[in-house]
């Protein structure tokens with residue numbers, strides 16, 4: 001889903017933040033050296049991966065890059081692009097084989113000389129789990145901090161809806177209805193490759209060509225997936241509190257729903273308990289950071305991005321540790337409470353809701 005920037009760009013607010021950041025680095029340096037101001041070191045390069053319906057250099061993406069440069073004028077930015085033209089790049093977000101797409105990303109990032117010393121990465125929506133696939137399968141050069149926004153790490157229990165009557169998106173939904181787990185659809189429709197039917201997990205495990213492999217859910221586990229993921233400095237996962245595009249929204253934190261529609265958090269799933277991906281070990285080392293944003297899917301302001309991403313994780317002014325752990329716990333508690341409240345409201349209106357929102361997927 002493409003970015004919806006909530007407020008108009010407030011350059012002055014960002015410039016103020018940039019000034020504060022400059023002072024922070026300044027005073028740190030003065031602690032170590034007496035006399036002579038040393039300019040802050042150039043931040044690590046950053047790679048962005050856009051979401052469904054968006055493209056590498058869309059207006060929203062470029063505005064965001066510009067706002068990052070306000071805080072970090074020398075930062076190198078690369079935006080993952082799967083096709084030469086913006087319109088073909090956007091189509092690649094709907095159509096293609098995700099395994100092949102990840103191979104292209106591996107090659108593209110490996111060949112970029114600016115990135116050879118490693119980089120931080122930000123994945124929007126599905127771009128988040130695709131960057132995680134990059135880490136698990138390639139990670140050459142390595143990602144330091146991986147930040148994901150409303151990503152579908154545990155899959156989706158419904159195919160995302162379309163906004164702005166995007167013709168590619170409508171076509172995608174039409175094709176999926178022909179049979180989401182058929183090999184025809186699996187090899188061609190991106191969203192089908194992370195669709196996980198909570199009512200038919202065996203069919204998902206048997207037929208999905210991407211997500212069960214990525215999440216080491218099959219009998220044969222790939223040990224290098226966990227080895228690579230554990231090399232991250234931090235996996236920062238943003239969940240949108242009012243997300244109704246991605247179902248369930250907790251998938252952004254690896255949560256998923258059981259067949260009764262109840263949310264099962266990551267730590268109660270086998271993927272964590274048996275540590276198929278190294279997530280448990282990462283959690284114990286405080287490397288899993290649970291963050292939230294207030295709005296609907298992919299709605300945030302540039303100020304929020306600056307404060308919650310650029311300063312802590314791109315300029316690396318915050319390291320994973322006890323403070324990020326405490327914040328994560330607080331955020332998780334809040335989302336749980338919110339869920340309980342929503343559940344109560346939902347129970348109340350159940351009948352009318354279910355018939356309106358359920359996409360009929362013919363299997």
Ligand SMILES: *[C@@H]1O[C@H](CO)[C@@H](O)[C@H](O)[C@H]1NC(C)=O
Pocket residue numbers: 136137138222223224225
């Ligand atoms: C595990 O994943 C790596 C990276 O994608 C791949 O090269 C390797 O062949 C896989 N190993 C197995 C046993 O599938």
